[in-house]
Amino acid sequence: MAERTVKFEVKRQSGPDAAVVWDKFELPYHPGMNVISSLREIAANPTTVDGKATTPIAYDSNCLEEVCGSCAMVINGKARMACSALIDNLEQPVKLQPLTKFPIVRDLMVDRxxxxxxxxxxxxxxxxxxxxxxxxxxxxxxxxxxxxxxxxxxxxxxxxxxxxxxxxxxxxxxxxxxxxxxxxxxxxxxxxxxxxxxxxxxxxxxxxxxxxxxxxxxxxxxxxxxxxxxxxxxxxxxxxxxxxxxxxx
Ligand code: SF4
Ligand code: FES
The missing domain is CATH 1.10.1060.10 (Alpha-helical ferredoxin)
Structure with missing residues (x-):
């Protein structure tokens, strides 16, 4: 692991009725990284901090420039767009949860x-x-x-x-x-x-x-x-x- 790292805790559910688990991940820090780029990096190697292989985290995103509206989630307790949430501006561990008022599809994906x-x-x-x-x-x-x-x-x-x-x-x-x-x-x-x-x-x-x-x-x-x-x-x-x-x- 690189000298400077970013820690994440992600609320996960494999389906609407599945049990909730919190998975922890750690990534090397890169300047300019945001929540969506971090989720993509986790998807390339979905392994938790304790070395357990897992599935890629499900989430919605598209434009990556706060235009399509698809990547809304709860980040450190606040509902906001994940593509414009810069890691430099977030406290660690970065806690990611799905929106709470909409039916869960899987992990960070909800039905809006x-x-x-x-x-x-x-x-x-x-x-x-x-x-x-x-x-x-x-x-x-x-x-x-x-x-x-x-x-x-x-x-x-x-x-x-x-x-x-x-x-x-x-x-x-x-x-x-x-x-x-x-x-x-x-x-x-x-x-x-x-x-x-x-x-x-x-x-x-x-x-x-x-x-x-x-x-x-x-x-x-x-x-x-x-x-x-x-x-x-x-x-x-x-x-x-x-x-x-x-x-x-
Ligand atoms: S917060 Fe509501 S009004 Fe504002 S862009 Fe999103 S959906 Fe539209
Ligand atoms: S990916 Fe389109 S608004 Fe974030």
Whole structure:
């Protein structure tokens, strides 16, 4: 082992119902190493500190530059992106755990499909008929572009849901990311044709009223989305829509 090393403790489960074990690993230190590069190095020689051969650690990753949102995990007790977690900035042993609010697939991999189901629930898209030439898109005022751009930076990492006390089985809360996308698509000149449907989807169980304004989401979001602003703006729009509904139904 090289003079300077990095120690890891990894929470592992071979499947959703398998027993939990903590495996310890030690790697030679390299300048610039991060959690994902370390997991790749462990996979090349999956042997624990006590010399026991094991399986490579399962985890998700893709872009390696905090863009795809796939590598979220709990690192030293904090939910964050593993590809941007530099070893130089982490206390040792580096403790790696899967996100806690999502079903385990294996080791550090979890099933985060609930976010995509929630985005479907609120129709988080611009409806387009692409079967003919649509011409150029509608003009969007620079002020609206500036407000929308930060919302479009969401990488679907689910960290805002992981840290939210209201995101749990008993509330069924959709979470901050979904609400932020409702604001983004409701402000789009074409997307807003579905505005009422989106606001209706956020009424009732699991909807926006489940938010307790803990504000953990806005502090933890790796892309600095203005989540509390989006929640309060959409909360206002949902109330206005409810009042309108009283007079139209
Ligand atoms: S809002 Fe932020 S924390 Fe939530 S999924 Fe999007 S990028 Fe991740
Ligand atoms: S690997 Fe894509 S965000 Fe980390």
């Amino acid at each position: 499909s609930v976010l995509f189901e929630n985005l479907k629930r609120v129709k988080a898209w611009v409806p387009l008929d692409g079967t003919y030439d649509l011409g150029s898109g509608p003009r969007i005022l620079p002020q609206v572009q500036e407000e929308n751009y930060p919302l479009s930076r969401c990488i679907s990492c689910t960290i805002c849901m992981e840290v939210c006390p209201q995101f749990n089985e008993s509330t069924g809360f959709v979470g901050a990311a979904t609400i932020a996308q409702v604001k983004l698509f409701n402000q789009h000149p074409t997307g807003k044709v579905l505005k009422e449907e989106r606001l209706h989807a956020l009424m009732g169980d699991g909807g926006i009223q489940e938010c307790g304004y803990a504000q953990n989401c806005v502090q933890a979001c790796p892309k600095q989305l203005p989540l509390t602003r989006a929640i309060s703006d959409i909360g206002r729009d949902v109330i206005i829509q409810s009042v309108k509904d009283l007079f139209t139904t």
